[in-house]
Amino acid sequence: MSAITVRVPAKVNLQLAVGPLREDGYHDLVNVFHAVSIFDEVTAAEPGDVSAAAPPLTVRIEGEWAGEVPANDDNLAVRAARALAGRAGRSYRADLLIRKSIPVAGGMAGGSADAAAALVACNELWGLGLPPEDLMEIAADVGSDVPFALFGGTAVGTGRGERLSRLETAGSFHWVFALADGGLSTPRVYGECDRLREEAGTDPGRPVASEPLLAALREGDAVALGRALTNDLQPAALSLRPSLAHTLHAGDELGALGSLVSGSGPTCAFLAASETHAAEIAAGLKNAEGCRAAVTATGPVPGAEVVG
Numbered sequence: 047m048s049a050i051t052v053r054v055p056a057k058v059n060l061q062l063a064v065g066p067l068r069e070d071g072y073h074d075l076v077n078v079f080h081a082v083s084i085f086d087e088v089t090a091a092e093p094g095d096v097s098a099a100a101p102p103l104t105v106r107i108e109g110e111w112a113g114e115v116p117a118n119d120d121n122l123a124v125r126a127a128r129a130l131a132g133r134a135g136r137s138y139r140a141d142l143l144i145r146k147s148i149p150v151a152g153g154m155a156g157g158s159a160d161a162a163a164a165l166v167a168c169n170e171l172w173g174l175g176l177p178p179e180d181l182m183e184i185a186a187d188v189g190s191d192v193p194f195a196l197f198g199g200t201a202v203g204t205g206r207g208e209r210l211s212r213l214e215t216a217g218s219f220h221w222v223f224a225l226a227d228g229g230l231s232t233p234r235v236y237g238e239c240d241r242l243r244e245e246a247g248t249d250p251g252r253p254v255a256s257e258p259l260l261a262a263l264r265e266g267d268a269v270a271l272g273r274a275l276t277n278d279l280q281p282a283a284l285s286l287r288p289s290l291a292h293t294l295h296a297g298d299e300l301g302a303l304g305s306l307v308s309g310s311g312p313t314c315a316f317l318a319a320s321e322t323h324a325a326e327i328a329a330g331l332k333n334a335e336g337c338r339a340a341v342t343a344t345g346p347v348p349g350a351e352v353v354g
């Protein structure tokens with residue numbers, strides 16, 4: 047096979063419970079991930095230039111967000127492909143092409159999604175035949191959100207978010223995402239969360255999964271799910287980007303069943319009652335302060351899969 051294309055979804059966190067800062071710089075989490083129908087596509091192809099001087103891994107990015115993603119060795123897809131080659135114990139070559147639709151640094155795990163897609167595509171292109179468990183392990187080393195992009199669906203992540211268990215859900219949920227101009231750095235948002243907690247003298251305690259949230263997912267109850275959405279990083283994201291409060295308020299005024307900042311932000315997520323309701327909320331949000339664009343999506347959807 048000379049080229050493999052993998053499609054991979056964005057995620058929204060339905061619950062993000064953040065424990066105290068650990069000694070390794072991470073936080074223990076209870077992270078309820080939900081894969082939604084905004085997709086990036088990653089193609090891994092046999093390289094055009096096979097001269098000894100050519101770099102083994104190259105990357106190109108296309109799409110609306112292309113200018114905001116590093117097209118070099120720092121790219122998460124390149125890091126993932128390098129980690130996979132390392133695990134296989136030799137140097138492999140590939141030209142990667144990423145077609146981006148997932149917002150960059152938006153709290154929707156776009157970079158992690160590209161890393162997961164690169165793992166699946168290169169595993170296939172190089173004929174390595176590594177089983178999903180091995181890809182999950184490599185994924186966790188690349189980043190805390192990468193395993194979920196392989197997994198898809200709805201799942202709860204513990205540890206630093208990388209230990210996943212699938213969650214039972216019924217039906218499909220309708221979402222609207224308000225995309226903001228400019229990203230927010232994930233480490234900075236976690237740091238602001240720690241700072242705000244220290245300032246207030248609050249001890250977060252051990253993070254626990256929300257029973258009402260899990261029940262709402264099991265029953266496919268969008269109204270109950272809307273009420274149960276929580277994100278411990280939201281105060282930190284709002285502190286760093288106060289205009290997000292206007293976006294959240296605008297979605298609430300438009301009748302969203304629930305609203306929250308997605309992950310470390312700045313994307314805001316709104317749960318709608320139906321496809322029509324989602325389209326109405328998206329149309330209304332387009333005029334909201336700080337909102338660059340509003341897109342609709344459904345979830346859950348599968349994780350990274352080969353499409354060509």
Ligand code: C5P
Nearest residue numbers: 071072073189190191206207232233236
């Ligand atoms: O694992 P990943 O590289 O995606 O994480 C990015 C950053 O997010 C980490 O360097 C850390 O600052 C923060 N983080 C955290 N606790 C987690 C996951 C991420 O503090 N559980």
